[in-house]
Protein backbone atom coordinates (compact mmCIF):
# COMPACT_ATOMS: atom_id res chain seq x y z
CA UNK A 1 0.00 0.00 0.00
CA UNK A 2 1.45 3.36 -0.91
CA UNK A 3 1.62 6.07 1.68
CA UNK A 4 2.70 9.69 2.08
CA UNK A 5 6.13 10.54 3.53
CA UNK A 6 6.14 10.77 7.34
CA UNK A 7 8.17 13.36 9.24
CA UNK A 8 8.60 12.99 13.01
CA UNK A 9 9.82 15.78 15.29
CA UNK A 10 11.45 14.44 18.44
CA UNK A 11 13.57 14.95 21.53
CA UNK A 12 12.62 13.46 24.86
CA UNK A 13 13.38 16.77 26.57
CA UNK A 14 10.67 19.39 26.92
CA UNK A 15 10.96 23.02 25.96
CA UNK A 16 13.49 22.56 23.14
CA UNK A 17 11.20 23.70 20.31
CA UNK A 18 9.64 20.46 19.04
CA UNK A 19 6.12 21.84 18.83
CA UNK A 20 7.19 25.17 17.35
CA UNK A 21 9.06 23.23 14.66
CA UNK A 22 6.19 20.81 13.96
CA UNK A 23 3.55 23.55 13.75
CA UNK A 24 5.57 25.65 11.34
CA UNK A 25 6.94 22.84 9.19
CA UNK A 26 3.39 21.51 8.73
CA UNK A 27 2.00 24.97 7.97
CA UNK A 28 4.84 25.80 5.57
CA UNK A 29 4.28 22.59 3.59
CA UNK A 30 0.54 23.31 3.39
CA UNK A 31 1.28 26.82 2.14
CA UNK A 32 3.54 25.28 -0.48
CA UNK A 33 0.47 23.45 -1.81
CA UNK A 34 0.75 20.04 -0.16
CA UNK A 35 -2.13 18.33 1.62
CA UNK A 36 -0.73 18.01 5.12
CA UNK A 37 -1.83 16.24 8.30
CA UNK A 38 -0.20 17.36 11.55
CA UNK A 39 -0.45 14.76 14.32
CA UNK A 40 -0.31 15.93 17.92
CA UNK A 41 1.33 13.28 20.10
CA UNK A 42 1.24 15.31 23.30
CA UNK A 43 -1.50 15.28 25.95
CA UNK A 44 -0.80 18.99 26.47
CA UNK A 45 -2.06 19.53 22.91
CA UNK A 46 0.17 22.55 22.20
CA UNK A 47 0.30 21.69 18.51
CA UNK A 48 -3.49 21.37 18.29
CA UNK A 49 -3.94 24.84 19.81
CA UNK A 50 -1.05 26.18 17.73
CA UNK A 51 -2.87 25.50 14.45
CA UNK A 52 -6.11 27.01 15.72
CA UNK A 53 -7.98 23.79 16.59
CA UNK A 54 -9.38 22.61 19.92
CA UNK A 55 -8.40 19.35 21.63
CA UNK A 56 -10.75 16.99 23.49
CA UNK A 57 -13.85 17.93 21.47
CA UNK A 58 -14.06 14.51 19.86
CA UNK A 59 -11.86 11.58 18.87
CA UNK A 60 -8.21 12.37 18.14
CA UNK A 61 -4.85 10.62 18.00
CA UNK A 62 -5.59 8.59 21.16
CA UNK A 63 -8.68 7.04 19.57
CA UNK A 64 -6.75 6.43 16.33
CA UNK A 65 -4.20 4.45 18.37
CA UNK A 66 -6.97 2.47 20.06
CA UNK A 67 -8.54 1.68 16.70
CA UNK A 68 -5.18 0.49 15.40
CA UNK A 69 -4.80 -1.72 18.49
CA UNK A 70 -8.16 -3.33 17.71
CA UNK A 71 -7.34 -3.75 14.03
CA UNK A 72 -10.00 -1.22 12.99
CA UNK A 73 -9.50 1.17 10.09
CA UNK A 74 -8.75 4.84 10.61
CA UNK A 75 -11.71 7.22 10.40
CA UNK A 76 -10.71 10.27 8.29
CA UNK A 77 -13.56 12.27 9.89
CA UNK A 78 -11.31 12.41 12.95
CA UNK A 79 -9.08 14.94 11.17
CA UNK A 80 -9.92 18.53 12.13
CA UNK A 81 -9.60 21.63 9.94
CA UNK A 82 -7.09 24.31 10.98
CA UNK A 83 -6.53 28.00 10.30
CA UNK A 84 -4.18 27.03 7.44
CA UNK A 85 -5.67 25.90 4.09
CA UNK A 86 -4.52 22.41 3.21
CA UNK A 87 -3.54 21.58 6.80
CA UNK A 88 -5.61 19.24 8.97
CA UNK A 89 -4.79 18.07 12.48
CA UNK A 90 -5.19 14.80 14.34
CA UNK A 91 -5.70 16.27 17.77
CA UNK A 92 -3.71 15.54 20.92
CA UNK A 93 -5.15 16.02 24.40
CA UNK A 94 -6.17 14.22 27.56
CA UNK A 95 -7.03 11.01 25.73
CA UNK A 96 -3.31 10.44 25.20
CA UNK A 97 -2.69 10.62 28.94
CA UNK A 98 -5.50 8.10 29.42
CA UNK A 99 -4.16 5.53 26.93
CA UNK A 100 -0.54 5.97 28.11
CA UNK A 101 -0.64 3.28 30.86
CA UNK A 102 -2.11 0.74 28.44
CA UNK A 103 0.56 1.55 25.85
CA UNK A 104 3.36 1.20 28.38
CA UNK A 105 1.98 -2.12 29.60
CA UNK A 106 1.73 -3.42 26.04
CA UNK A 107 5.46 -2.75 25.47
CA UNK A 108 6.53 -3.30 21.87
CA UNK A 109 2.88 -3.86 20.85
CA UNK A 110 2.02 -0.38 22.12
CA UNK A 111 4.75 1.17 19.99
CA UNK A 112 3.49 -0.83 17.02
CA UNK A 113 -0.10 0.44 17.50
CA UNK A 114 1.17 4.02 17.43
CA UNK A 115 3.17 3.33 14.31
CA UNK A 116 0.23 1.57 12.63
CA UNK A 117 -2.12 4.46 13.41
CA UNK A 118 0.32 6.92 11.83
CA UNK A 119 0.74 4.82 8.71
CA UNK A 120 -3.04 4.63 8.38
CA UNK A 121 -3.13 8.44 8.19
CA UNK A 122 -0.31 8.43 5.64
CA UNK A 123 -2.22 5.91 3.52
CA UNK A 124 -5.22 8.21 3.01
CA UNK A 125 -5.55 9.16 -0.64
CA UNK A 126 -5.87 12.90 0.00
CA UNK A 127 -2.74 13.23 2.15
CA UNK A 128 0.67 14.23 0.73
CA UNK A 129 2.72 14.40 3.92
CA UNK A 130 2.31 13.69 7.65
CA UNK A 131 4.12 15.72 10.34
CA UNK A 132 4.17 14.36 13.91
CA UNK A 133 4.88 16.24 17.11
CA UNK A 134 5.97 14.00 20.01
CA UNK A 135 5.72 14.35 23.80
CA UNK A 136 8.71 15.15 26.05
CA UNK A 137 9.40 11.53 26.97
CA UNK A 138 11.01 8.50 25.28
CA UNK A 139 7.72 6.56 25.67
CA UNK A 140 5.63 4.51 23.21
CA UNK A 141 4.25 7.52 21.29
CA UNK A 142 7.72 8.91 20.63
CA UNK A 143 9.17 5.52 19.73
CA UNK A 144 6.19 4.54 17.56
CA UNK A 145 6.44 7.87 15.74
CA UNK A 146 10.15 7.39 15.04
CA UNK A 147 9.47 3.82 13.86
CA UNK A 148 6.89 5.08 11.39
CA UNK A 149 9.00 8.01 10.17
CA UNK A 150 10.80 8.32 6.88
CA UNK A 151 12.72 11.16 8.49
CA UNK A 152 13.10 12.18 12.12
CA UNK A 153 14.15 15.70 12.97
CA UNK A 154 15.99 15.61 16.31
CA UNK A 155 15.59 19.03 17.87
CA UNK A 156 18.54 20.50 19.74
CA UNK A 157 18.54 23.72 21.71
CA UNK A 158 21.37 25.54 23.49
CA UNK A 159 18.99 25.86 26.44
CA UNK A 160 18.99 22.14 27.08
CA UNK A 161 22.27 20.54 26.09
CA UNK A 162 25.36 22.41 27.17
CA UNK A 163 27.64 19.41 26.99
CA UNK A 164 28.79 17.29 24.11
CA UNK A 165 27.74 14.17 26.02
CA UNK A 166 24.10 15.26 26.31
CA UNK A 167 24.06 16.02 22.65
CA UNK A 168 25.46 12.67 21.63
CA UNK A 169 22.93 10.82 23.74
CA UNK A 170 20.17 12.62 21.89
CA UNK A 171 21.48 11.78 18.44
CA UNK A 172 22.37 8.18 19.28
CA UNK A 173 19.00 7.49 20.85
CA UNK A 174 17.17 8.81 17.81
CA UNK A 175 19.36 6.71 15.54
CA UNK A 176 18.97 3.58 17.65
CA UNK A 177 15.19 3.83 17.65
CA UNK A 178 15.13 4.49 13.95
CA UNK A 179 17.41 1.55 13.21
CA UNK A 180 15.40 -0.78 15.44
CA UNK A 181 11.93 -0.54 14.04
CA UNK A 182 11.95 2.04 11.30
CA UNK A 183 13.81 2.51 8.10
CA UNK A 184 14.13 6.27 8.33
CA UNK A 185 16.89 8.83 8.61
CA UNK A 186 17.72 11.28 11.38
CA UNK A 187 18.74 14.92 10.96
CA UNK A 188 19.63 17.43 13.65
CA UNK A 189 17.94 20.84 13.84
CA UNK A 190 19.15 23.59 16.17
CA UNK A 191 16.16 25.60 17.40
CA UNK A 192 16.08 29.07 18.95
CA UNK A 193 19.67 29.92 18.00
CA UNK A 194 21.01 33.26 19.24
CA UNK A 195 24.15 34.27 17.37
CA UNK A 196 25.00 36.84 20.06
CA UNK A 197 25.40 34.29 22.82
CA UNK A 198 28.61 32.36 23.39
CA UNK A 199 26.79 29.25 24.65
CA UNK A 200 24.68 29.15 21.50
CA UNK A 201 27.62 29.59 19.13
CA UNK A 202 29.53 26.96 21.05
CA UNK A 203 26.66 24.51 20.73
CA UNK A 204 26.27 25.18 17.03
CA UNK A 205 29.98 24.57 16.41
CA UNK A 206 29.90 21.33 18.37
CA UNK A 207 26.88 20.08 16.47
CA UNK A 208 28.44 21.01 13.18
CA UNK A 209 31.53 18.99 14.09
CA UNK A 210 29.45 15.84 14.68
CA UNK A 211 29.37 13.27 11.86
CA UNK A 212 25.67 14.03 11.31
CA UNK A 213 26.34 17.75 11.01
CA UNK A 214 23.54 20.28 11.29
CA UNK A 215 20.56 20.06 8.97
CA UNK A 216 19.15 23.49 9.88
CA UNK A 217 19.63 26.38 12.28
CA UNK A 218 16.46 28.26 13.26
CA UNK A 219 17.18 31.73 14.68
CA UNK A 220 15.64 32.73 17.99
CA UNK A 221 12.71 35.09 17.58
CA UNK A 222 10.11 36.34 20.01
CA UNK A 223 7.56 35.96 17.21
CA UNK A 224 7.78 32.20 17.67
CA UNK A 225 6.93 32.55 21.34
CA UNK A 226 4.01 34.81 20.62
CA UNK A 227 2.42 33.00 17.67
CA UNK A 228 0.80 30.16 19.69
CA UNK A 229 -1.10 32.80 21.66
CA UNK A 230 -3.25 33.66 18.65
CA UNK A 231 -3.40 30.09 17.26
CA UNK A 232 -1.75 31.00 13.95
CA UNK A 233 1.57 29.42 12.98
CA UNK A 234 4.34 31.97 12.44
CA UNK A 235 4.86 31.01 8.79
CA UNK A 236 1.14 31.55 8.10
CA UNK A 237 0.92 34.84 9.99
CA UNK A 238 0.22 37.89 7.88
CA UNK A 239 2.14 40.36 10.00
CA UNK A 240 5.09 38.27 11.15
CA UNK A 241 5.43 35.67 8.44
CA UNK A 242 8.34 37.32 6.63
CA UNK A 243 10.91 37.29 9.44
CA UNK A 244 14.28 35.58 9.15
CA UNK A 245 13.02 32.86 11.49
CA UNK A 246 9.94 32.27 9.35
CA UNK A 247 12.09 31.94 6.24
CA UNK A 248 14.40 29.49 8.00
CA UNK A 249 11.38 27.39 9.02
CA UNK A 250 10.05 27.38 5.44
CA UNK A 251 13.45 26.30 4.11
CA UNK A 252 13.62 23.57 6.74
CA UNK A 253 10.16 22.36 5.76
CA UNK A 254 11.10 22.09 2.10
CA UNK A 255 14.46 20.41 2.78
CA UNK A 256 12.96 17.96 5.27
CA UNK A 257 10.15 17.06 2.87
CA UNK A 258 12.63 16.46 0.06
CA UNK A 259 14.82 14.19 2.19
CA UNK A 260 11.81 12.33 3.59
CA UNK A 261 10.46 11.78 0.08
CA UNK A 262 13.84 10.56 -1.14
CA UNK A 263 14.17 8.04 1.71
CA UNK A 264 10.55 7.07 1.16
CA UNK A 265 11.05 6.41 -2.56
CA UNK A 266 14.14 4.27 -1.89
CA UNK A 267 12.10 2.33 0.63
CA UNK A 268 9.22 1.73 -1.77
CA UNK A 269 11.61 0.74 -4.57
CA UNK A 270 13.47 -1.70 -2.29
CA UNK A 271 10.23 -3.33 -1.11
Ligand SMILES: Nc1ncnc2c1ncn2[C@@H]1O[C@H](COP(=O)(O)OP(=O)(O)O)[C@@H](O)[C@H]1O
Pocket residue numbers: 013014015016017018019020021046136191192193218219220221222223224225226245
Ligand atom coordinates in the same frame (compact mmCIF):
# COMPACT_ATOMS: atom_id res chain seq x y z
N1 LIG B 1 13.05 29.80 17.24
C1 LIG B 1 12.50 30.13 18.43
N2 LIG B 1 12.64 31.39 18.90
C2 LIG B 1 12.11 31.74 20.09
N3 LIG B 1 11.40 30.93 20.87
C3 LIG B 1 11.23 29.66 20.45
C4 LIG B 1 11.76 29.18 19.22
N4 LIG B 1 11.39 27.88 19.08
C5 LIG B 1 10.66 27.58 20.18
N5 LIG B 1 10.57 28.64 21.01
C6 LIG B 1 9.85 28.75 22.28
O1 LIG B 1 10.41 27.88 23.23
C7 LIG B 1 9.40 27.34 24.07
C8 LIG B 1 9.41 25.84 23.96
O2 LIG B 1 9.09 25.47 22.63
P1 LIG B 1 8.14 24.26 22.30
O3 LIG B 1 8.04 24.18 20.83
O4 LIG B 1 6.89 24.32 23.08
O5 LIG B 1 9.07 23.07 22.87
P2 LIG B 1 8.73 21.53 23.09
O6 LIG B 1 7.60 21.17 22.20
O7 LIG B 1 10.01 20.84 22.71
O8 LIG B 1 8.41 21.38 24.54
C9 LIG B 1 8.08 27.93 23.61
O9 LIG B 1 7.76 29.04 24.39
C10 LIG B 1 8.39 28.34 22.18
O10 LIG B 1 7.57 29.39 21.75
Ligand SMILES: [Mg+2]
Pocket residue numbers: 015018019020042046134
Ligand atom coordinates in the same frame (compact mmCIF):
# COMPACT_ATOMS: atom_id res chain seq x y z
MG1 LIG C 1 5.78 20.35 22.73
